[in-house]
Structures are given as C-alpha cells and as structure tokens.
Amino acid sequence: MRLSARMQKKQWHFLSADPIAGQLVDALKIPPLIAQVLVNRQVKTPEQAKSFLNPKLNDLIEPEQMPGIIPAVDRIEKAVKDKQKITIYGDYDVDGITAVSILLGLFRLLGADVDYYIPHRVDEGYGLNIEAIDQIARAGTKLLITVDCGITAFDSAVAAEEKNIDLVITDHHRPSSDGKVPRAVAIVHPNLDKNYPAQFSSGAAVAFKLAWAVVNRIKGKSPTPPHLKEFLINATVFAAMGTIADVVDLRDENRIISSFGLRAISESSLPGIEALINAAGVKSKTIDSFHIGFCLAPVLNAAGRMGHARLAVELLTSDNALKAVRIAEYLKEQNKQRQQLEKKIFKHACSLIAEKGFNHPDRKTIVLASDEWHTGVIGIVAARLVDKYYKPTILFNVANGKSQGSARSIEGFDILAAVAACSKHLNSFGGHTMAAGMTIDADKIDAFADDFESCAAANWNDDEFVSRLDIDAVCSLAELSVPTVRLLSTLGPFGSGNPSPRFAAKGVRLSASPRIVGLGGDHLQIAVSDNTASVKCIGFGMAHLEKKLLENEFFNIAFEPQIDDFYGEPAVQLVLKDIQFE
Incomplete structure (x- = not known):
C-alpha cells in the first residue's frame, strides 16, 4: 500500500463491469463500487457475498479432512501418552516461526516432552537437513514433526528413519513433480488430495489444523476444555500472521482464518504479541493485513535474517512480559540493521545491473x-529489484566457494519451474511459483545464469509479462464518500487473491500546488478534482512527477482509497498507484 511506484510504465487493465453487480446492489443494499469489487473477487451471488462479508469459524473445513492428518494425530497421541520426546522442526520465516509456536504451545499445554529446532539461515539454509537430524537424535527425540518444510526432504527422511526417529511431515510447499514423497509415518499436506477444498494453505494454517485435530481427539465428544479453547483462539492469531506474511491466497478458508486471527490479535493478552506490536510501533487499535505484512512480520523475520529465528519463537510463546519486551526490542534493533543492509545491497545490485x-x-x-551480500537479506532485495525492473530476479551470496540464492518472480512467470529446468547446476532448490530458494557451487553460477536466461527467453510472452495494474472500476471522486471507503475496508484482509480495491479517475486536474514530502523528498502530496468533488492524494516515490503534473492540465490517476484520521475528522485520501498523462 505504501510501496514506491515501479520504474517502468504500467499497463492499466480495467476489469470488466459485470451486470451481476447490480443484483448484489439490490439484494444487499450496498454501493455499486462495493458490488463491483465483490464480483471482481469472484463473489457473484448474494449468498456468497454474505459469507465473504461475514466470515464464520463454522465455515472452516473440519481438520480431520486435511490429507494425512489422522495418522499424524495417532502418532502424536502415542508420543504424548508415552512421554516420548517430540521435536518440532520449522522454517526460519514468519510462516515457519508461527507454525512452530502453534504446536509448541499445544504440546506444552498437554504436558508433552517437547523441544523445537529451527535451522540457521546462513549456516544451514532452508529445510530439513541431515546434520540437524543427528543432533536431534542425540537429544533423544522419538517423534520429529516438520512444519512449513519437509515435503521434498527425501535424504533427510531416510536419515531420520536410520536414527529410529518417527517422522511426521507437515508442509504446504509444492511436492515433487514426479509425485514421490519422503518416507514418513504421516504427511499432512493439502496438495496430496486434489479434491481437498483448501489447496493454498500456509504452513501455519496446516499446523493450526493439526493442532485443532489433536484437540478434537483429546476432548472426544465432550465440550472443549476452557484452556484448550483459549489456546485455539490464540492459535488463530499465529495462523493469521503466517498466512498473511507468506502471501498465500486470502480467499475462502484463508480469509476466515486471517479475519478471525486479526480480530483476536487486537484483543490478545499474549505477552509476546503485545510486546511485538509495541516494538513495531503500531498505534492502531485494530490490526489489519498491512500491519502484519509491513510492521510485525519484518520484526519477526529479523530474527532469522540477522541472527537466529529461535528468538522469534521465544517471543511468541513467552508467558513472561518483561522477557517478551526485551526480545521484541532486540528484534526491533535487528530489523533496523536489516533495513540499512538492505539499502546497501540494493544500491550495489542496481549498479551491477547497469554495469x-x-x-x-x-x-x-x-x-x-556477490561475496559482500548477507544471505538473510537477498530475498528482500530481489523482491525490490523485481518491483523496479519487473524481471524475474535471483540473487546469490558467495562464501567459501558455496552459494545460497533467493529468487523472486513477476506475475505469470513460474520461477520454480524455470529454476527446475536449470537444476543440473544446483545442489538443492525448492519454493513456489513466485519465489524460490536454492544452493549452488559458486563456480557454477555463471552457467546457471546463462541457462536461466535462455529458459526465460524461450518461454517469454511480451503480452503477458508486463507490469500490469488491475483496476476494479472507473469512478468519479464523489463516489468515494467516507461511508463507502469505510465499507471497502470491510472487504479485507487484503493480500494475494484479494488485493486492496483499486480504482481509476479520468480527466482530473490539480486543485492545489503539489508538495514534495518525506524525509528524503521522495513522495508527492497533491489535491485533485473532477466535476464532482476534490480530494487529497499521496504518491509514495512519485516526487519526480511534480514537474509533469504542473505541465499537464488534465491527467488520469489509479489509486487505492483510504480513510485519513490524522487531523481528527475522517476524510478520504487516495494512495496513488500510477499517473497517466495521455
């Protein structure tokens, strides 16, 4: 929402007006703009709209329907009963951290002998590794449960078996294309059954479903005990954070989980959550997906990027308020260091791109x-480079002849498939359509880069791979009343699959002189009017357009409307996404 505009020109894509929207207007008594946005999100009947606008926990899929969950619960039940040591093995990003926190909290409540392990991002890299299994085995673990990883850990699964450790894999990443899965007591994964309704769950959501299924097994047909009911409510907070931070599709079940998790986080009494919100500087009484993605998640991620992600789990699961505050403040400082490092690497990468x-x-x-880049930050920088140049981007760090890489893509280009096509150069890889990670010997990077470029060129579609700006509707400024914009906010949480509503106004003109704002003088504040109303706008990263605005009497704007309460009286403000002068 507050990201700077891309460097290159965007292609505006106007979503077609649908007459079905009129039916929603009549049935629900909502403004036409709201109805059109709903239709654009494939919400086309009054029943679907009521469900979308009022998500209910009762509409969640029963956890026992998740593929592989029953044998997983069976094995967990035995481990808890027999006091066998359980180790939870998670990824070091927010999705993995929150997934670990969910299961760790439950097993502690159940009195289980439980520990957790998160690999060091720099020293170990992503995924279940054999060296870690050796360490886990020496600690006496009998049941190893992965979260947010493990679905392609074939060698590590064999190593666990050789150490007499039972393995339960819970994951949401793409399984191997040949259909093979690692050897395990149970594999809990939404993609293992194509008929399962929620194919795009986050790792934290999968862990939440497993925890819920364990609670159901424990309570049987009796009411849920109060302490386990409270646990499940808190678990929705973690599941929502992981779901939003991992940028999975925020429709259907993910919308329900995220909606309730966001409500619960605002009322949470968990010391770690309260400390995190304060450290991140969030002053709002209500937490939304923007706060998760751009305020809270970066602080949590700083643990894994700049140090060790165990600290983030300690924060989220701590019952000591003072300890939680100390950890949160430390992670806040780590995040500041990450931001400084990110700026330095981004500047260096841009100079190399030009060179x-x-x-x-x-x-x-x-x-x-580069051997000057920090492994924990290259993924963020890759995403910023995609935002600036709109090209699939992979950045590698180099250390002692070895290298870890982070890939980010553009809409429509399956970067995992492209990486897989060049995998003869790689030691390991995995990920999603839009993001991937890999390891490689440093002397093979050039050959990999050449093959990756050739693969992309062979599959390139100039008409499809453009920086496209989807516009929900063209509207007049008068249609953007405070009540309408407030109602638009109820369509959240916003994110992948349910983006913030975006509109366009054509033939607007300046109603006041532009002002350059921001500490670095990067942003632009303007007021525009059409024949119906006048409204203030903010364009982040658009200061360079000041002169052109003064030279053109009329122009078109694409924007996301929001309510500005800064001066006490609520007013509509437009967050500009692009300006066209044709």
Missing part, C-alpha cells in the same frame, strides 16, 4: 552474485 546491461529491454532476467 552488466541487465536493464536492457531484451534481457529477460536478472541473476547476480
């Missing part, structure tokens, strides 16, 4: 490597 000519229109991809 190598990767910004030329004929070049389809960006692949760069």
Whole structure:
C-alpha cells in the first residue's frame, strides 16, 4: 500500500463491469463500487457475498479432512501418552516461526516432552537437513514433526528413519513433480488430495489444523476444555500472521482464518504479541493485513535474517512480559540493521545491473552474485529489484566457494519451474511459483545464469509479462464518500487473491500546488478534482512527477482509497498507484 511506484510504465487493465453487480446492489443494499469489487473477487451471488462479508469459524473445513492428518494425530497421541520426546522442526520465516509456536504451545499445554529446532539461515539454509537430524537424535527425540518444510526432504527422511526417529511431515510447499514423497509415518499436506477444498494453505494454517485435530481427539465428544479453547483462539492469531506474511491466497478458508486471527490479535493478552506490536510501533487499535505484512512480520523475520529465528519463537510463546519486551526490542534493533543492509545491497545490485546491461529491454532476467551480500537479506532485495525492473530476479551470496540464492518472480512467470529446468547446476532448490530458494557451487553460477536466461527467453510472452495494474472500476471522486471507503475496508484482509480495491479517475486536474514530502523528498502530496468533488492524494516515490503534473492540465490517476484520521475528522485520501498523462 505504501510501496514506491515501479520504474517502468504500467499497463492499466480495467476489469470488466459485470451486470451481476447490480443484483448484489439490490439484494444487499450496498454501493455499486462495493458490488463491483465483490464480483471482481469472484463473489457473484448474494449468498456468497454474505459469507465473504461475514466470515464464520463454522465455515472452516473440519481438520480431520486435511490429507494425512489422522495418522499424524495417532502418532502424536502415542508420543504424548508415552512421554516420548517430540521435536518440532520449522522454517526460519514468519510462516515457519508461527507454525512452530502453534504446536509448541499445544504440546506444552498437554504436558508433552517437547523441544523445537529451527535451522540457521546462513549456516544451514532452508529445510530439513541431515546434520540437524543427528543432533536431534542425540537429544533423544522419538517423534520429529516438520512444519512449513519437509515435503521434498527425501535424504533427510531416510536419515531420520536410520536414527529410529518417527517422522511426521507437515508442509504446504509444492511436492515433487514426479509425485514421490519422503518416507514418513504421516504427511499432512493439502496438495496430496486434489479434491481437498483448501489447496493454498500456509504452513501455519496446516499446523493450526493439526493442532485443532489433536484437540478434537483429546476432548472426544465432550465440550472443549476452557484452556484448550483459549489456546485455539490464540492459535488463530499465529495462523493469521503466517498466512498473511507468506502471501498465500486470502480467499475462502484463508480469509476466515486471517479475519478471525486479526480480530483476536487486537484483543490478545499474549505477552509476546503485545510486546511485538509495541516494538513495531503500531498505534492502531485494530490490526489489519498491512500491519502484519509491513510492521510485525519484518520484526519477526529479523530474527532469522540477522541472527537466529529461535528468538522469534521465544517471543511468541513467552508467558513472561518483561522477557517478551526485551526480545521484541532486540528484534526491533535487528530489523533496523536489516533495513540499512538492505539499502546497501540494493544500491550495489542496481549498479551491477547497469554495469552488466541487465536493464536492457531484451534481457529477460536478472541473476547476480556477490561475496559482500548477507544471505538473510537477498530475498528482500530481489523482491525490490523485481518491483523496479519487473524481471524475474535471483540473487546469490558467495562464501567459501558455496552459494545460497533467493529468487523472486513477476506475475505469470513460474520461477520454480524455470529454476527446475536449470537444476543440473544446483545442489538443492525448492519454493513456489513466485519465489524460490536454492544452493549452488559458486563456480557454477555463471552457467546457471546463462541457462536461466535462455529458459526465460524461450518461454517469454511480451503480452503477458508486463507490469500490469488491475483496476476494479472507473469512478468519479464523489463516489468515494467516507461511508463507502469505510465499507471497502470491510472487504479485507487484503493480500494475494484479494488485493486492496483499486480504482481509476479520468480527466482530473490539480486543485492545489503539489508538495514534495518525506524525509528524503521522495513522495508527492497533491489535491485533485473532477466535476464532482476534490480530494487529497499521496504518491509514495512519485516526487519526480511534480514537474509533469504542473505541465499537464488534465491527467488520469489509479489509486487505492483510504480513510485519513490524522487531523481528527475522517476524510478520504487516495494512495496513488500510477499517473497517466495521455
């Protein structure tokens, strides 16, 4: 919402007006703009709209329907009963951290002998590794449960079996294309049954379903005990954080989980959550998906990026308020260091792109490597480079002849498939359509980069791979009343699959002189009017357009409306996403 505009020109794509929207207007008594946004999100009947606008926990899929969950609960039940040591093994991002926190909290409540392990991002890298299994085995673990990882850990699964450790895998990443899965007592994964309704769960949501199923097994046909009911409510907070931070589709079940988790987080009495919110500087009484994605998640991620993610789990699961505050403040400082490092790497990467000519229109991809880059930050920088140059981007760090890489993609380009096509150069890889990670010997990076560019060029579609700005509707400024914009906010939580509503107004003109604002003088504040109303706008990263605005009497704007309460009286403000002068 507050990200800077991309460097290159965007192609505006107007979503078609649908007459079905009129039926929603009549049935629900809502403004036409709201109805059109609902239709654009494939919500086309009054019943669907009521469900979308009022998500209910009762509409969640019963946890026992999740593929593989019954044998997983069976094995967990035995481990708890027999006091066998359980170790939870998670990823070091927010999705993994929150997934670990969910299961750790439950097993502690149940009095289980439980520990957790999160690999060090720099020293160990992503996923279940054999060296960690050796350490876990020496600690006496009999049941190893992965969260947010493990679905392609074939060698590690064999190693666990050789150490007489039972393995339960819970994951949401894409399984192997040949359909093979690791050897395990149970594999809990939404994609293992194509008929399962929620195919795009986060790792934390999968862990939440497993925890819920364990609670159901414990209570049987009796009412849920109060302490386990409270646990499940708190677990929705963690599941929502992981779901939003991992940028999975925020429709259907993910919407329900995120909606209730966001409500619960505002009322949470968990010391770690309260300390995290304060450390992140969030002053709002209500927490939304923006606060999760751009305020809370970066602080949690700083643990894994700059140090060790165990600290983030300690924060979320702590019952000591003073300890939680100390950890949160430490992670806040770590995040500040991460931001400074990110700026330095981004600047260096941009200079390399210019030097190598990767910004030329004929070049389809960006692949760069450096021994000066921190592994924990290259993924964020890759995403920023995609935002600036709109090309699939992979950044590698180099250390002692080895390298870890982070890939980010553009809409429509399956970067995991492209990486897989060049995997002969890699030691390991995995990920999603839009993001991937990999390891490689440093002397193979150039050959990989050449093959990756060739693969992209062979599958490139100039008409499809453009920086496209989807517009929900063209409207007049008068249609954007405070009540309407407030109602638009109820369509959240916003994110992948349910983006913030975006509109366009054509033929607007300045109603006051533009003002350059921001500490770095990067942003632009303007007021525009049409024949119906006048409204204030803020354009983040748009200061360079000041002169052009003064030179053009009329122009078109694409924007996301929001309510500005800064001066006490609520007023509509438009967050500009693009300006066209044609």
